[in-house]
Amino acid sequence: MTRTWTTRAAMAVCVLTAGSLAAACGAGGRPDKDEKGGSASDVGITEDTVTVGAHHPLTGVAAPGYSEIPDGARAYFDFVNANGGVDGRKIEYLVRDDGYNPTNTSQVTNELVLKEEIFAMVGGLGTPTHSAVVDFLNKEGVPDLFVSSGSLQWGDDPGAKPFTFGWQPDYEIEGKIAGQWIAENMPDAKVGLFLQDDDLGVDSEKGVRRFLDDQIVAVEKYTSGNTDVAPQIAALQAAGADVVMGFNTPSYTALSQLVALKLNYEPKWFYSSIGSDPALVGSLLARFSEGAVKDSASLLDGVMSTEYIPGVDVPDNPWVQLWQRVWDEHGKEGELTNYRIYGMSHAYAFVQTLQAAGPDPTREGIVDALEQIGSDLEGPPLAPFRYTEDSHLGISGLQLVELKGGVGEELTPVLVTDLGDAPIEEDDSATEDAPPEDGIPDVKPVG
């Protein structure tokens, strides 16, 4: 009798496991495609839809913050769709979770390109993750627009990756601009670098060393996924670094701050824009303030960082007002955050690009269009894009800020530069760009 019961229980477990596996594998079906009519101009385009895809870490070590990016992009696409779409087509936005794991990225990208037949990849996130699929996308001829990562490889060699375009200021120019400011304003500082052990660390170190080579006393690297960074921070402390520049993801900003508490280490901190969101890091750290700080955002007071698009700390900015309107009308639950704004900003750029590609967009056509008009696009970024035939790198500059109560106080005007020894110059040409009345760009088709 017992045996029958246990056998049945074992069967039930097997069936349940198999069932959940099948459910997990079978997610997403083939969309009903309407191939009729002359306006199905390329893969992923029908008479009334444009299907685009993206891979994002919705779970795992990089998910805090970054998982909000696709919510923002989706809200903006919904906003555009509700107002008639682009050339009569609605944008269908498919997001797949890769958990910031390159193996998963390959798998979900295959699914997006071969099964869902997307027209373009928009805003695929992460250096290690996107590296795994960038060659595949270029081989298949899938436009790979606005990669959510500051690695140089998305744009410094368009000949090798003709379909890929970067988005945010690359880590090298961010390192250059921050490095120059520290060299000029803190000439006696001993600088320690806290770097993620991939392109993020390599590219930013290259930029920083251009100005701070003599001042750097220690370089410590952490491996993403290993959450014990105490040995690295202890080494920076031992080297006597009194300025620490972190080029890392937001979780590691929180972890490094926690370890610094443990070590009673109080240098001047700089965190790159990708790791410094005060709201997110503050919410992670709030429990540990031991009641000393009420407002979690002020936990990062005095920390230096950079900004290249207006964020939630300037609610009066016309772009932020537009994003707030979009989020109120089409967003999910929760507040508007900087990550959601980031998603909306690249969604805005995609709509501009799609308009520029004309009423019958093709994959080749959208790439040509972006090369031609990319550097003239007016949008939320504080500095212009660098898109031309010779460079697919994204936003050309940023400004240095110091966080106070969750708000970035400007240390510099917007500074623009490019790779290598290109000079760093002030440029306010894009800071005055204002959004159109109806919140939807109106870019004329190219050619």
Place this chain on the structure above:
Amino acid sequence: MQQLLNTLLTGLTLGMVYAAFALALVLIWRSTRIINFAQAPMAMITTYVALTVIDADYSYWVGFTAALLSGLVLGAAIERLVIRPVEGKPHINAVILTLGLFIVIHAVAALLFGSRYRSFPAPFGVRGFQVGEVNVALTGFGIFTIGSVVVVMLLLVALFRGTDLGLMMRAAAFNQEVARLLGVRVGRMFTLGWALAALVGSLSGLLIAGGSLVHPSYMDSAVVFGFVAAVLGGLDSPVGAVVGGLVLGVSLSFVSGYVGSELVALAALGILMVVLLLRPGGLFSHATPRRV
């Protein structure tokens, strides 16, 4: 000097956490002769139980107790419902089942608690002590970690060496048929072994989480390093597990601080290989290795 001290002390605290996890593995091994790969997600689930209780405005210690109790119940339930049906079959069946549980519990936790990072409070300060000019990278919570693992180890040694219950558990694990003939309620011993192991596992989960960030896979590195620590110690000995954990934690901390963090996993493997080559049964094994 200061860096040496800090690296040593952070390694020591970390090692104690691995030791706690290794103790849970040793417990299951001693009482059922299988390796429980689902130990990490089980501990993760109970840590989330604690977090839910604490978020509902109860004190840390209420959450702490709730996690330990739910660990006890979860361990017993899994033994009765999942492992019992394959009892008497080759051990590998049960081991594979625990691997399956690993995946299932992960998925369930992501559904129930979400997969974002959340901070987990610590009952004592997370700021290091300062003695004169020297900073001691040991927090109040670190001392609590070390103390509680030592206490658990002593309790386990006392249980297995000094009580009839411990003897029965070992007998049941070692030879079911003979134990049954001698009047040991083998099934109950297995359930008890799982329940106690899950309780110790929950403790290790709480110790890793305290003063840091949790998410559904925050225990995954502990499963690897805890397993290495347990094997270093011989899989059979609570003292061995703690020594193994300490050796591993301190060595890895030095590798990470002085060589490079990318070599941490490789170093763990290296240590494991060297120990197994020199002493195949682990540092503290008493019996000859059994073939499973």
